Amino acid sequence: MAGFEMAGFEISTEIDRPVEEVWTYLDNIENAQMWQAGVLESRLTSEGSMGIGATWRDVRKFLGKQIEGVYKCTEYEPNKRFAFKSSTGPIPVEGVSTFEAVGGGTRFNFAFEARPGGFFKFAEPIAIRMAKRQFEADFSNLKDLLESQA
Secondary structure: OOOOOOEEEEEEEEEOOOHHHHHHHHHOHHHHHHHOOOEEEEEEOOOOOOOOOOEEEEEEEEOOEEEEEEEEEEEEEOOOEEEEEEOOOOOOEEEEEEEEEEOOEEEEEEEEEEOOOHHHHHOHHHHHHHHHHHHHHHHHHHHHHHHHOO
């Protein structure tokens, strides 16, 4: 969105599971509730499976507020890259996930940018710090979950 400042972060984790396994798990958007603490609901809203143009809705709790967002997949390269952006909600966001083979495991990278408005613009420095901290905890949950299923 032109005219809006972006705020964001990047995080990465190594998961001792093959790229294909990590990708397959994350490709099912409904699994988000299993590893992201703030996600209350996440479901595909478009027909078919995940891919460029696919849409989904999620409801999450963040900074004591319930936030509903609708997202659209903007890039989709299986086992390599996935990008999205929100089309509704109080905080326009964009994210890119990349997957790299490292040994027998996967390096999962995530870059996130937001354009906070309203309440969230006022609290932007705190909100971005807390979002990063939450995603780091979520990535740790994902790593533990996938590695324990080995």
